[in-house]
Structures are given as C-alpha cells and as structure tokens.
Amino acid sequence: MSTAVTASEAPLVPQYTKRDFVSDQTVRWCPGCGDYAILDGVQKVFATLGIPRENFVVVSGIGCSSRLPYYINTFGFHSIHGRAPAVATGIKVTRPELSVWVATGDGDGLSIGGNHLLHAMRRNIDLKILLFNNRIYGLTKGQYSPTSEAGKKTKTSPYGSVDQPMDPIALALASGATFVARAVDVYGDHLRQILTRAAHHRGAVFIEILQNCPIFNDGTFAEVENRQERPEHALELEHGQPLRFGRNRQRGIRLRQNFRPEVVETGEGNTNEEELLRHDETNPALSYLLCQLQQPEFPVPIGVFRAVETESYEAAVHRQIAEAKAARKPGTLDGLLRQGDIWEAAGPRA
Amino acid sequence: MTGEVAPTGSLVQVDGWDGGNATGVAKGSNGDRPVAGRLGSVVIRFAGDSGDGMQLTGSQFATTSALIGNDIATLPDFPAEIRAPAGTLPGVSSFQLQFSSGEIFTPGDEPDVLVAMNAAALKVNLGTLRVGRTIIANTDGFDASNLAKSGYSANPLEDGSLDGYRVIPIPLTTLTMKVLEESPLPKREKQMCKNFYALGVLYWLYSRPLEPTEAWIAGKFGKLPDVCAANLTALRGGYSYATASELFDARYEVPAAPQQPGLYRNISGNKALALGFYAASVKAGLPLFLGSYPITPASDILAELARLKPQGVITFQAEDEIAAVCAAIGASFAGAIGLTTTSGPGIALKNEGIGLAVMTELPLVIVNVQRGGPSTGLPTKTEQADLLQALCGRNGECPTVVLAPQSAADCFDIGFEAVRLALMHMTPVFVLSDGYIANGSEPWLVPLESELAEIPVHFAVDPGGFQPFLRDAETLARPWAPPGTKGLEHRIGGLEHSNGSGNISYEPEVHEEMVRLRAEKVARVARDYPPVEPWGDPEGDLLVVGWGGTFGALRTAVKEARSRGLRVSHLHLRHLNPLPENLGEMLQRFARVLVAELNLGQLDMVLRAKFLRNTIRYNKVQGQPFRSTEILAAIESAMEGDPR
Numbered sequence: 005m006s007t008a009v010t011a012s013e014a015p016l017v018p019q020y021t022k023r024d025f026v027s028d029q030t031v032r033w034c035p036g037c038g039d040y041a042i043l044d045g046v047q048k049v050f051a052t053l054g055i056p057r058e059n060f061v062v063v064s065g066i067g068c069s070s071r072l073p074y075y076i077n078t079f080g081f082h083s084i085h086g087r088a089p090a091v092a093t094g095i096k097v098t099r100p101e102l103s104v105w106v107a108t109g110d111g112d113g114l115s116i117g118g119n120h121l122l123h124a125m126r127r128n129i130d131l132k133i134l135l136f137n138n139r140i141y142g143l144t145k146g147q148y149s150p151t152s153e154a155g156k157k158t159k160t161s162p163y164g165s166v167d168q169p170m171d172p173i174a175l176a177l178a179s180g181a182t183f184v185a186r187a188v189d190v191y192g193d194h195l196r197q198i199l200t201r202a203a204h205h206r207g208a209v210f211i212e213i214l215q216n217c218p219i220f221n222d223g224t225f226a227e228v229e230n231r232q233e234r235p236e237h238a239l240e241l242e243h244g245q246p247l248r249f250g251r252n253r254q255r256g257i258r259l260r261q262n263f264r265p266e267v268v269e270t271g272e273g274n275t276n277e278e279e280l281l282r283h284d285e286t287n288p289a290l291s292y293l294l295c296q297l298q299q300p301e302f303p304v305p306i307g308v309f310r311a312v313e314t315e316s317y318e319a320a321v322h323r324q325i326a327e328a329k330a331a332r333k334p335g336t337l338d339g340l341l342r343q344g345d346i347w348e349a350a351g352p353r354a
Numbered sequence: 355m356t357g358e359v360a361p362t363g364s365l366v367q368v369d370g371w372d373g374g375n376a377t378g379v380a381k382g383s384n385g386d387r388p389v390a391g392r393l394g395s396v397v398i399r400f401a402g403d404s405g406d407g408m409q410l411t412g413s414q415f416a417t418t419s420a421l422i423g424n425d426i427a428t429l430p431d432f433p434a435e436i437r438a439p440a441g442t443l444p445g446v447s448s449f450q451l452q453f454s455s456g457e458i459f460t461p462g463d464e465p466d467v468l469v470a471m472n473a474a475a476l477k478v479n480l481g482t483l484r485v486g487r488t489i490i491a492n493t494d495g496f497d498a499s500n501l502a503k504s505g506y507s508a509n510p511l512e513d514g515s516l517d518g519y520r521v522i523p524i525p526l527t528t529l530t531m532k533v534l535e536e537s538p539l540p541k542r543e544k545q546m547c548k549n550f551y552a553l554g555v556l557y558w559l560y561s562r563p564l565e566p567t568e569a570w571i572a573g574k575f576g577k578l579p580d581v582c583a584a585n586l587t588a589l590r591g592g593y594s595y596a597t598a599s600e601l602f603d604a605r606y607e608v609p610a611a612p613q614q615p616g617l618y619r620n621i622s623g624n625k626a627l628a629l630g631f632y633a634a635s636v637k638a639g640l641p642l643f644l645g646s647y648p649i650t651p652a653s654d655i656l657a658e659l660a661r662l663k664p665q666g667v668i669t670f671q672a673e674d675e676i677a678a679v680c681a682a683i684g685a686s687f688a689g690a691i692g693l694t695t696t697s698g699p700g701i702a703l704k705n706e707g708i709g710l711a712v713m714t715e716l717p718l719v720i721v722n723v724q725r726g727g728p729s730t731g732l733p734t735k736t737e738q739a740d741l742l743q744a745l746c747g748r749n750g751e752c753p754t755v756v757l758a759p760q761s762a763a764d765c766f767d768i769g770f771e772a773v774r775l776a777l778m779h780m781t782p783v784f785v786l787s788d789g790y791i792a793n794g795s796e797p798w799l800v801p802l803e804s805e806l807a808e809i810p811v812h813f814a815v816d817p818g819g820f821q822p823f824l825r826d827a828e829t830l831a832r833p834w835a836p837p838g839t840k841g842l843e844h845r846i847g848g849l850e851h852s853n854g855s856g857n858i859s860y861e862p863e864v865h866e867e868m869v870r871l872r873a874e875k876v877a878r879v880a881r882d883y884p885p886v887e888p889w890g891d892p893e894g895d896l897l898v899v900g901w902g903g904t905f906g907a908l909r910t911a912v913k914e915a916r917s918r919g920l921r922v923s924h925l926h927l928r929h930l931n932p933l934p935e936n937l938g939e940m941l942q943r944f945a946r947v948l949v950a951e952l953n954l955g956q957l958d959m960v961l962r963a964k965f966l967r968n969t970i971r972y973n974k975v976q977g978q979p980f981r982s983t984e985i986l987a988a989i990e991s992a993m994e995g996d997p998r
Contacts, residue, residue, distance in 0.1 A: 027845070029857070061837045063684070066848075073845050074858070079837035081687055082847025083680065084710050090645075090677035094684025094692065095837070097668055098643055102688070102837050120680075123673035321668060328663035337636045337803040340665065341629060345417045345566065345620050346800070349613035 020051040027077040038189035038215035039068060042136060043075055045192060046105070049199040050078070055103050062105045063092040065117055068143050068217075069109035069136035086117020089124035092131050093317075100318040103203065106133040111141045114150040114170060125179035125208045129317035132202050132209040133181075135172055136189075138217040139224045146220035158220075172212040173295040173309055177288065182207035184291065184310040188238070189215040190229055194306065201308065207316045214304075228304050237299065241307030246280035247294075249303045256280040257302070265293060267302060285311040389561060390604025395454030396560065397462030400552075401479045402471030402495075403440050404433055404447040407549040412449025413795070414553060418566045419453035420620040420797050423610025426453045427906065429461035429979065430793045434650070434733045441495075441503040446478040453560075455609045459761075459906030461794065463981035469552055471495050471526070474504035485518035490555070492548070494527035522601050526552055526592075533591035537584045547588035554592020561607045564593060614799060621798040623762040623791035623903075624651075627695075627721060628658035630769020632667060635691050637770075638777055638809035643668045643685035644693045645678040647700065650733040651789040652723040655695045675700040679707035679720070686716040687846070689813065689836030691773055695721040697789075698740045699730065701747065708782055709748040712872065714846045715823070715832045717776035717783075719769075720754075724788040724902075726977040735977025736789035738902050739953035744784045745931055745960070751869045753876040755783040756931040760905035762791045763798035768928065774809045779879050780831040786930070788952075790979045791903040817841030822856040830875035880932040888940065890916060890923030896992055897944035899969075901927040901957055904980050908950060911985035922989055930957070938965040945997035948972060950985055970995065 025047040033039045050060060060078035064070035066085035073080030083091045088106045096104045106124075113121045113135045124131055140158070141147040147160040148167065155164040176184040183205040187195045195213070202209040214225045223229075227237035239249040239257070247257040248270070258268045258279050268275040284290055291310040297303065315323075398415065400408045409430050416428045429450040438445030452462035467488045470476040472495025483489070496509050510516055511523055530548040537544060550571075557564055568586060575582035596602060621629075635642035646656040646669070660669040668690070672678035679694045686692030692711075694704065701708075701722050711718040724740045726732025744756045755775050759768035768785055776783040814820055814833035822844040823832050835842040844856060852859045853867060888897055890912060900908045905926045912924040925940070927933070941947055941961070949958040950972040958971040972988040974980060 029845075056840065058838055058840045058843055061688075073847070078843050080845035080847075081684070081714075082845065082849065083683075084706055084848050087676060087680040087707065090672065090680035091684040091687070093670070093672075093677070094643060094645060094681035094686075095688040096684075097670060097681070098641065098685040098688040098690045099836075099838065119673050120677050123677065325663050325666055325668070329666070332664045334664040334666065337633055340662075341633070341800050341803075342617060342619065345421055347421050347423065347618050349423065349615050349618060 017054040018056050020057065022047045022051050024057060025050045025077050027075050029074045031075050032071065033068060034219050036216075036218035037068070038138065038217070039072070039136065041189045041192065042134070042195070042213055042215065043072060045195040045199055046072070046134075047076060049196050049203065050076070052200065053103070053203050055203075059101065060103050060105065061092070061095055062107060063088045063095065064107040065109075065112040066143070067109040067112040067141070069107050069134075069215075070112060072107035086112050086115070087120060088112070089117065089120040089131060089133065093124060093127075093129055096129055096131060097318045097321055100130070100322060104131050106131050108133065108135050109142075110135065110137045110139060110149045110151040110172070114172060114175070118150075122175070122179045125176055125181035125210055127317040128180060128182050128207045128314060130206055130208065130319075133211065135210065135212050136215045137172060137212050138215045138221055139169075140217050140221035142217050142220050171295055172210075174292065176210035176212075177291050177295060177310060180208070181210040182310070182312050182314060183209040183308070185210070185308045186212045186214065186304075186306045188225070188228055188306060189213055191234075191306070194240070198308065201311070205311065206313060206319070227299065228306070237303050239297070239303035239305045241283045241294065241305050241309065243283055243285045243308065243311075246277055246282050248280065257297070263293065265297065265302070285309070389607050391606050392455075393606050393608050394456060395452055395458060395462075396467065396606075396608055397450065397452045397465045398467045398469065398556065399448055399450040399465035399479060399482065400469045401446055401448040401475035402469075402549070403474070404435065404445050405437050405440065406447070406471045407546070408447045408449050408471070411549045411553050412451055414567045414570060415556060415562070416451045416453070416795060417570075417620050418557070418562050419451070419608070420618070421566050422563065423613070424453040424455065424608055425458050425611040425613070426451060426620065426796060427458055427461040428795045429790070431978075432734055439503075441472055441474055441500050443474050443478055443504055446475050448475070448479060453608055455611050457611065459909045460979070460982060463983050467556075469556070471548070471552070472504070473500040473506055473510070476510060477504045477506065483519065486520070488520045488522065489516065490522045490524060490552070492526040492552070493523045494525050524555065524595075524601065529591065529595060530588050533587055534584050537580060537587065539580050539584050543581070544584060547584050550585045550588040551592035551595075554589045554594075555596040557589075558593045558596035559602055559605050561605055564589060613797070617800045618797045619800050620795050621762055621766075622654070622793060622795040623759065623765040623787055624654035624723070624793070625658055626762055626765035626798060627759070627769040627785065627787060628655050630766040631691070631693055631719065631773060632659065632662055632665065633766070633803070633806060634770045634773030634809060635667070636803070637806050638691065638773065638811050640777075640811060641666060641668060641690040642693060643670065643682060643690040644695065645670045645672050645681035645685070646695045647672050647675045647678045649675075649697045649700050651725055651792045652695045652697045652700070652721065654792070655721060655723075675703035676707060679704040679718075680710075682718060683707060683711050683714075683716060686711070686718050687714070687836065689834070691719070691777070692717065693719045693721070695723070697723050697725050697733075698727045698743065701740060701743055705748045708754065709750065709752050710848045711782045712748070712752045712754060713848050715780045715872070715875075717780055717834070719772045719776050719783050719785065721785045721787060723792045724786060726975070732977040734789065736903065736979055737952050737975060737977060738786075738788060738904070739956065739975065740786060741901075741930065741953065741956040742959075744786055751873060753873050753931065755779070755781055755876060755879050756786060756929075757783060758786040758902040758928055758930055759791060760902060760926050760928060762794050762796045764905075764928070765791065766798065766801075770806065774807065775879055775882065777809060777811055778831065778882070779829050779875060780834060781876055781879070786902055788903040813839065814842055815839055820844075821854045822846060823851065824854050825871070825875075829878055830871060877932050880929070880935045883929050883934055885936040886925060886927070886934040886940065888923035888925040891921065892923075893943035894921035894923050895944070895997070896920070896922045896946045896948055896989065897941065898922060898924045898985070898989060899927065899947060899949045899957070899961070900924075900951065901930055904950060904952060907980035907982045907985050910982035911989060914982065914986055915989045920989065920993060922993075927957070930960075933960075933964065938967075941965055941967045946970060946992055946995070948988060948992045950980065950988060952980065
C-alpha cells in the first residue's frame with residue numbers, strides 16, 4: 005500500500021497536545037453526557053502515542069457514540085448502523101500501518117451490528133473497539149437496548165422489558181478478543197490508562213465503557229459513577245494482584261468450592277490475603293468468572309479482563325501474501341492472463 | 355446454427371453421409387474407420403447424476419475442441435442440491451456445448467447429441483431433443499431402480515418410445531469396470547471413471563485428440579497414481595471401444611473455425627471478471643481488495659481472486675454480505691480498489707452499504723451475478739431481473755453506474771471498465787453479470803498488458819485548499835485522500851453534508867444541491883463512452899435491443915433474420931446507467947423496437963420512460979437462457995405488427 009499513498013515522512017516522534025486532536029466541529033451531545041469524558045480521554049491519549057495524526061482513523065456506526073469521529077481531528081468515517089467493525093476491517097487489512105479505532109454503542113454494536121462485532125473479535129483484527137454502554141437507545145429517544153435490565157420501562161416497553169440483557173464482556177471473551185477491558189466514562193485516569201494499553205496492543209481490543217445518559221437513562225451506573233460510592237462498588241483489576249476492593253481495600257474475592265466466588269473481609273481475624281483470587285489477564289477461565297460478577301452481590305470489575313498476544317488478522321493476511329510472493333514469483337500480468345488452456349490462432353496478431 | 359441439420363451435427367459438407375441412415379458409409383476393416391463427414395457445428399449435451407462428473411466431462415470436451423481451433427460456447431446446467439438422491443430427476447446435472455467451424459454466439463438451442471448417463475437424465479432432457487437426433491445412453495443406468503426413480507413404467511430404450519431417435523445404447527458402467535479389471539481401486543471408484551469412458555467414445559466420434567484431457571488427468575491426479583491410471587485407462591478404453599465396435603457407422607470432423615489471429619484461452623465469465631479486476635488494479639497501480647460472502651453463482655470470483663496471493667490481491671471472506679460490502683468501502687476509503695461480489699439476494703443486503711458509498715462518493719465495484727429470484731429463487735439458474743434493483747434499489751436518490759457484460763469473454767473488459775469508471779468518477783459501479791455467462795465459457799482473445807488502457811489515479815496530497823468535497827470541474831468527482839496523507843485529515847459519513855467542506859448540513863438547499871450534484875456526476879459518466887451503433891444497418895424496420903448475457907441468442911437470431919431478408923438490426927447495451935448519450939436518437943431511426951430480456955420488461959420500462967418510445971417487449975423467466983429460435987419467432991411476429 006505504501007506505493008500508492010504518500011507515506012508521511014516523520015522521522016521524529018510528533019509532539020502533540022489534546023488540542024491537535026480537536027476538530028473544528030461543534031460537539032453536539034447533550035449537556036452532562038458521558039460521551040464528553042470519553043472524547044476527552046481519547047483526544048488526550050492520541051496526543052501521547054507518538055503516532056502521526058494522519059495515521060489515526062476513527063470509524064463509527066450510528067448512535068450518539070458514533071458522532072465521535074466528527075470531533076476528533078484525524079481521518080474519520082461515520083458509517084451506517086452497526087457496520088463500523090466491517091468498514092474498519094477493510095481499512096485495517098488494506099493499511100495495517102494505520103491505528104484504527106471503532107466507536108460504537110450497546111445498540112449499534114450489540115444489536116444491529118452484533119454479527120460484525122463478534123467476527124471482528126474472532127479474527128483478532130487490530131481494531132480498538134470502544135463500546136459506549138449506556139443501556140438505552142439515546143439517539144432514537146429512549147428505547148430499551150440489548151443491555152437494558154429485564155423489566156426496564158421505556159417508551160417501547162411500557163410494561164417493562166421482557167428481554168434479558170447481555171453482557172458485553174462475556175461476548176468479547178467468548179468471541180476471542182485478545183484485549184478485553186471495562187472502563188467508566190468519568191474515571192479519567194483509569195480510562196486513559198486503559199486506552200493507552202489498548203493502543204499498544206496488537207490485535208482485537210474491546211473496551212466496554214460504562215457511560216451515563218443523563219436524558220434517557222440517568223444514573224444507570226450510579227454506584228460506580230459516584231465518586232464516594234465507587235470504592236465499595238468497583239473492583240479494579242490489576243494483573244498479578246489479589247482481587248481487593250472497598251474504601252480501605254479491606255474486602256476481596258475468594259473462590260469457594262465448585263468455582264463459586266464470594267466476597268470476603270480481609271485483615272485481622274478475617275480471610276488471609278493469600279486466599280484471595282489473584283488476577284491473571286492470560287487465564288480465560290478467570291476472565292470469564294470475573295465478567296460474571298454482578299451487582300448487588302459483587303462489585304463491578306473494571307480494568308483489563310484479558311490481554312494476550314497472538315498474531316493479528318491483518319498481520320496474518322500480509323504474512324500469507326509475503327510468503328506466497330516469496331514462494332511463487334508474482335510474474336507479469338501477461339503471464340497470468342496466459343495461464344490455463346491457451347492456443348494460438350494462426351497468422352500475425354491483428 | 356440453422357438450416358438443414360443432421361442427427362449428429364450441422365453439415366457443411368458431406369462425404370458418404372446420407373442424413374441419418376448411414377448404411378452407405380464404408381467401414382474400415384481393422385479398427386479405425388474413415389471420416390464420414392465434416393460438420394459445421396455440433397451441439398452435445400452431457401447429462402447424468404450430479405455426482406457423475408458431467409460438468410467435468412463437458413468442460414473437457416469444450417477445452418479440447420477450443421484447443422484444436424473450434425469456436426465453442428458452453429452451458430452448464432446443474433441443480434442447487436450438491437448431491438440430490440442418486441438416480442432421481444432433481445439430481446440431474448447437464449453440460450451443453452456447441453463447437454463449430456464457424457463463428458457461434460451460443461451453446462446452441464437444442465442438442466444434436468444427448469449423452470444420458472441414466473434414465474433420469476434422459477427423462478429430464480428428452481424434451482430438448484428434436485426427433486431424429488442422437489441419444490447415447492448408458493444402458494447400465496436404466497435398471498429397474500433407475501426406471502422407478504425417474505418415473506418410467508417401462509424401459510424407454512426398449513419399449514419403442516424412442517423410435518424416432520437414433521439411439522446408441524452402450525453399457526458404459528459395465529465396460530468401464532471391464533477395462534479397469536486390473537486397477538486396485540475399489541469398485542465404487544472404478545465406476546466413477548465412466549464419465550471418462552463416455553468422453554473417450556465422443557472423442558472418437560468427433561475426431562478429437564486425447565492428449566489435452568490426458569494431460570489434465572495427469573495434472574489433476576498426479577499424486578494419486580491409481581486414480582490417475584484408472585481415469586486414463588477409462589478415457590482410452592472408451593476411445594478404443596468406439597474404434598472397434600460397430601455402434602457408429604462413421605466418425606466426423608468439425609474443422610477449426612477461422613479466428614482473428616492471436617492467443618486464445620477458453621474462459622468462463624466469472625474467471626474473466628476476476629482477471630479483469632486484477633488487470634485493472636495493475637493498470638491503476640492500486641491494490642485490489644475483495645470483500646465477499648459465498649453465494650451461487652458468484653462464489654467462483656472470490657475463489658479465483660483468492661488464488662492471486664502472489665500478486666498481492668487481498669480477499670476477505672466476510673461474515674455476511676453486509677460486512678463484505680462495508681469492508682470493501684473501508685478499503686476504498688483507505689486507498690485501494692474496493693470490490694464486492696454476490697448475487698441478487700446479497701445485493702438486497704448490501705444496498706444500505708452501497709448507499710453509503712454513493713453518499714461518501716467513494717469508488718466501489720459491486721458485482722451481481724444474477725440468478726432467478728425473488729428471495730432464494732433459482733440459485734443455479736440464470737435471469738436478468740435485478741436491473742431495477744441495481745438502478746433504484748436503495749433509499750433516497752441514489753444513482754450508481756451500471757454495466758453489463760454480454761458474454762463470458764466480455765466479462766474481462768467490463769470488469770476492467772468498471773474499475774476505471776469507479777476510480778475516475780469516484781462512484782460505485784455495478785456489474786450485472788448472470789449465471790449463464792458466469793458459468794458458461796467461450797474462447798477469449800487474450801489481450802496484451804500493453805494494449806490495456808492506463809488508469810490514472812490522482813490521490814490528493816496537497817493540504818493547500820484541500821476540501822473533501824471540492825469537485826473536479828469536468829467529472830464532478832471529489833478528491834480521494836486516503837488516511838496517512840499528512841495535513842488532509844477529514845471526516846466523511848452517511849449524513850448529508852455541504853459541497854466542498856463536507857461538513858454536516860441539514861439545510862434544505864444544501865440537500866437539493868447535493869442530490870443533484872451526485873446525480874449529475876453519474877450522468878456525466880456517459881461522456882466517457884463511445885457512441886453506440888447497432889449491428890446490421892444504422893436504420894431499418896426493427897431494432898432488437900438487449901443487454902447482458904442474452905447477446906449470443908439475440909445476435910444469432912438477428913443474423914438469421916437478416917439472412918432471410920428482414921431489415922433487422924441488433925443493439926446490445928453494455929452501459930445501462932447512464933445510458934449512452936446517442937441512444938434516444940438511435941431508437942428513433944427504426945420503425946419498431948423489440949426489447950428482449952429474461953425478466954418481465956425492466957430495460958423496456960426504462961427505455962419507454964426515458965425516451966417516450968413505443969416498444970415491443972419479449973420476455974422469458976424460466977431460469978434458462980433464450981433460444982435463438984425464440985428470438986427469431988419474436989422478430990417475425992414483431993415485423994407483422996404496425997410500426998410504432
């Protein structure tokens with residue numbers, strides 16, 4: 005591809021600030037929307053990665069989340085409902101050197117676009133997929149989504165939704181994404197930390213970002229969003245560290261028999277820290293167990309559930325092409341056209 | 355094609371052949387017999403169970419005939435079921451080909467020779483065979499079980515019902531087993547060689563060399579020596595059997611056809627399209643990206659391009675049709691040639707994506723290898739009923755360029771042209787192929803790379819004054835600025851936006867301006883085509899208008915009508931949107947216009963609406979191509995009506 009497009013000549017690591025990633029478009033989310041915080045996080049992290057600005061592409065589908073590309077001063081593609089992972093796949097496979105990000109939501113990514121999300125993660129293509137989960141359809145003004153709680157009353161479920169919600173993290177793990185994480189819109193430092201790790205990961209990244217919709221689903225993640233409540237309700241995952249939470253990190257997660265987790269108190273006279281589960285981002289059984297921790301019995305795990313490196317899809321595609329070229333010279337177009345059963349009709353060519 | 359026809363082919367010159375009763379032919383005393391006659395053209399239909407290898411047998415015969423210089427055209431016809439129960443009517447697969455010593459345009463209306471491997475194959479195909487023609491029947495395929503499965507109460511080979519035909523009964527399975535006595539293969543595998551035995555018989559009958567098929571077998575089964583040997587033995591066995599037995603009174607020759615000098619290759623439409631796209635990518639200097647989801651009858655294009663890894667072609671077998679088109683759009687945005695291939699049902703799914711490509715004004719090539727519809731329809735049969743879907747299948751005012759190849763070999767040129775127009779005009783381009791030309795094959799005069807047009811590509815690189823929707827004054831194409839280009843960072847999307855800046859805008863005037871600009875941009879593509887001229891005379895009593903894969907039948911019929919003195923011409927449209935600029939004027943030059951299509955009148959509707967021209971329509975929707983005789987009858991009937 006480098007033959008076709010002028011590669012940017014940037015021997016030096018470009019120095020950027022957040023401002024370099026702010027586009028000239030007015031941001032049109034509702035006041036108080038969690039998307040502002042996510043936009044801020046993305047712009048700040050982009051400025052720190054040492055990647056030339058022109059090598060970023062942000063692709064989105066349809067929904068409030070999907071307005072994100074308009075506000076970031078990089079290449080951007082606001083596509084159609086649910087299809088961002090597919091559009092992004094075409095971009096990344098064609099141009100592996102680009103840093104390709106996908107903004108989607110619980111409706112866009114899990115409902116209409118569920119198939120593309122699943123297969124992008126299965127292939128382990130190097131896309132950074134940010135799924136803004138606010139458990140509601142916002143842009144269409146408040147219908148229940150695939151992550152809405154059962155019984156939720158909305159305009160289209162006046163008697164309460166009889167759908168069961170799905171868990172985005174469980175889907176990502178089952179699909180084979182090699183980097184799976186959960187973040188919260190208003191935890192700026194934590195979000196930026198996760199985004200930074202995601203940027204350096206080679207392979208399919210899936211980050212569920214819990215996001216508040218102040219208009220149609222205000223307070224849906226109140227316990228974890230609230231600064232005061234957060235320590236008691238959020239379990240921050242750290243690779244190799246025991247699973248602890250609480251204001252004084254006095255509580256932890258332990259396994260009972262039969263692989264059943266439980267919340268225990270630690271410290272003097274209580275459970276020994278050695279008995280707590282230790283996080284391991286490379287252990288799929290543990291990752292799945294963690295994504296099953298549900299409120300109110302358990303805290304909400306945030307951070308990286310899974311991070312493993314295997315060959316990414318676009319790398320495999322181009323490795324195969326390189327190997328094929330090495331094994332069998334591409335030859336000329338004339339040679340290719342003249343393969344198979346050919347014959348010459350007599351006389352000079354007309 | 356037409357005129358006096360002998361049971362085993364069309365005679366151009368007869369030596370000792372009396373038109374079916376060949377008793378007068380001198381028989382050789384030791385093996386080979388003299389050539390009884392030279393035939394102008396022959397149509398053979400191989401028919402058997404879908405597991406009998408009829409497609410392979412037919413295509414081997416076609417390839418060999420092409421290699422010795424005949425003009426050929428083929429028509430594979432197979433069921434959607436991979437292996438319907440053996441011996442049943444739904445399981446019958448057939449392959450028809452015409453080979454000729456003169457120019458031909460179709461695989462022939464009806465066979466001169468039907469090779470029936472079993473009773474079901476006879477039953478399904480007998481209707482296509484005129485009385486007096488030849489049936490070569492595998493008698494082993496007419497046992498009680500075969501007869502019952504195909505609904506025969508008595509054996510048609512014995513009950514006199516085929517008396518009007520020239521029936522040549524051969525126990526092909528038994529004879530195959532016999533020549534393979536020494537082979538270590540299990541019985542079932544030996545039986546599977548009977549198609550090569552049959553091929554050997556026909557090679558003798560029509561004086562074909564065995565070498566091309568021998569070479570093919572050696573290449574195909576080189577790693578399985580027993581299979582290789584058995585197939586070669588069966589092929590040679592059939593040839594020897596025909597030589598030695600007295601089933602045939604004579605053998606025939608179909609001499610080479612005069613061809614424009616040059617290098618030829620026998621090619622199917624799907625293969626030719628794949629090569630056309632790749633050739634265009636070479637001439638444009640851009641990578642080719644195909645996003646596709648398997649679907650009959652388009653899957654072969656994906657398979658063909660997937661082989662071109664050493665050439666750097668990227669093929670992406672997507673999770674569904676929608677992902678396939680969207681990935682192709684992403685690839686186009688990224689600076690490659692984005693291509694997606696499918697059939698009608700797939701287009702129904704892709705249409706929202708195609709709308710996005712229209713809105714974002716990205717180059718994109720969309721192939722629809724049409725099949726019988728609606729819904730799943732007739733997956734393996736041909737039809738032309740997706741023209742209106744291509745022209746107006748999407749929401750909003752959403753024009754694209756629409757092209758249609760007229761034959762298997764023409765697929766190469768149309769594939770190349772589609773890429774060229776998409777890149778030059780920054781627009782999606784449809785290619786409407788169909789199942790008939792996709793699977794059928796014909797000789798293709800292979801072009802040299804140096805004869806192919808260069809396809810200029812201008813990526814925007816200069817940030818000075820760059821705007822993503824600032825248009826070329828001539829074509830109205832917008833600039834193409836792939837990611838990675840410093841200083842040209844911009845956003846595009848499916849929302850309405852302002853001309854120039856591309857900024858989202860819901861202003862009433864902006865929307866109208868953009869709708870009209872997008873339409874005008876596509877309309878101007880017609881400036882790129884040469885004016886069309888009818889074949890025949892520039893004016894006359896009747897113009898036969900068609901498009902796509904019906905070319906051969908229409909041209910054959912018009913040729914015949916003209917030889918009968920009718921003032922008929924033929925116009926075959928390869929550009930369906932925008933239509934050629936001189937088309938309206940040309941239609942007025944003829945007293946009558948007959949529009950023949952394999953649908954209920956879609957192009958006809960467009961022509962009437964656009965040119966306010968009265969027309970006569972001729973339509974057929976049976977999943978089968980036109981026969982030239984049907985068109986000829988339609989021409990004669992049209993000539994009887996009042997002009998205009």
